Amino acid sequence: MNVSRLFISVERLEAWTAEGRALFEGDRMTLTELNRMFAMAPAVCFVTATGQDHDPYDLVGRVKSKAALESMGAEQFANSVIYNDTAYDVIDGFIGEPIP
Helix, strand or coil, rough: CCCCCCEEEEHHHHHHHCCCCCCEEEEEECCCCCCCCCCEEEEEEEEEECCCCCCCCCCCEEEEEEHHHHHCEEEEEECEEECCEEEEECCCCCCCCECC
């Protein structure tokens, strides 16, 4: 089975952990039903450009690691990211890279 990388929100990860569907230890998550392990890195998913009718930086729908945000010069405040002069609503979570 070929499993690609995935974005998982903090909320979903907490729910899956509570339901016993996932185990999260350190920077590793195991999906118990599939017995698949992922290396997890903090990330955000861009949802909307706040107060704008367009997305000047084409970030909506994209996932960026916290390290990528830092290198872009973007700043996160709770569920918002400020990039240049634009505020975005984001979902906090993780990028999961499959571990063979």
